[in-house]
Amino acid sequence: MKLVIFGLSVSSSWGNGHATLWRALCRALHDRGHRVVFFERDQPYYAGHRDHTAQPGLELILYADWSDARKRAALELNDADAAIVTSFCPDGPDASALVLRSAAGVRCFYDLDTPVTLDALERRQHVRYLPPNGLGDFDLVLSYTGGRALDRLQAELGARRALPLYGCVDPEIHRPAAARPEFASDLSYLGTYSDDRQPALEALFLKAADALPDHWFAIAGAQYPEHFPWRSNLRFVRHLPPADHAAFFASSRATLNVTRGPMAALGFCPSPRFFEAAACGTPIVSDAWEGLDQFFTPGSELIVARDTGDVIAALSLPQPELAEIGARGRARVLARHTALHRALELEDALRGCEAHDAHPSPHERPEACSA
Secondary structure (H helix, E strand, O other), rough: OOEEEEEEOOOOOOOOOOOHHHHHHHHHHHHHHOEEEEEEOOEEEEEEEEOOOOEEOEEEEEEEEEEHHHHHHHHHHHHOOEEEEEEEOOOOHHHHHHHOOOOOOOEEEEEEEHHHHHHHOOOOOOOOOOOOOOOOOOOOEEEEOHHHHHHHHHHHHOOOOEEEEEOEEEEOOOOOOOOOOOOOOEEEEEOOOOOOHHHHHHHHHHHHHHHHHOOEEEEEEEEEEOOOOOOOOOEEEEEEEOHHHHHHHEEEEEEEEEEOHHHHHHHOOOHHHHHHHHHOOOOEEEEOOOHHOOOEEEEEEEEEOHHHHHHHHOOOOOOHHHHHHHHHHHHHHHHOOOOHHHHHHHHHHHHHHHHOOOOHHHHOOOOOOOO
């Protein structure tokens, strides 16, 4: 298949989790014989932190503004088997309009940020990456979030067919690695700063650092403000490129997963770092949210922490016990959550649309809610 994607970024992992997912998924799609054309607006903040520009089976088209991209995009869509517009695409409404007018075999919207989308709609805020008439004209809506989020995409945005396509990991990049002294810690955390993640990070990470002054803690991620409450036993890496993720995880006895507020509230929304850390064999300490047990078995493949005491208890476990948890988590990821698994699921979802009438006439489409 030829897939044409209009997304946020594949060229830079700075401050976003979209890039690493697309790199892994596009590599797996290439291994399956498919090719991807990816349209990305050339944003200054990504251009300054560009860490990926080429890989087999992925053609990256960087454009200055939509008027520059429209003609080329229309040509690419003429023979596309599937076209996908994603959440946080800077030109989402324009790209969606072009895709919906095109002859692409399956027209799809992939919301990689469903809890954020639904939370904004609930607050009656404008969601700039959504088409003005919702999602009812797409043949397929994919969501990074499962569970009741899928029902809400249908009820609130008119999606006719909504399926989950969760995060994944490329086990060639995220795998056990040698530790590096500059990353050494008892507990690490990798993630972009977010206000709605800060309360959980305070309880499960910073308070644990206060309670364990003889232990080392490490944070890596972009967009941390200067007023962030740093500790003397806390190491910080401002931006960690994907090539260094495995070493960062390998350098800690355990790593923390903290879910953004809207995602934790909705459930069934595993962070990409979740799978990456597990693939590296690093034991995970995670906040609790609905659906967590659908991805890993708590107590066996990861440790669930509801408060500071749970984190302290996890770090007090003997190293062999922590290592066993990490090994079981890695086995689960390799069995269920690699990019190859998601590529197969994407194939099934797209072919499922082909099995039905992928382009019903407008009067057959349910009326979509306005975004």
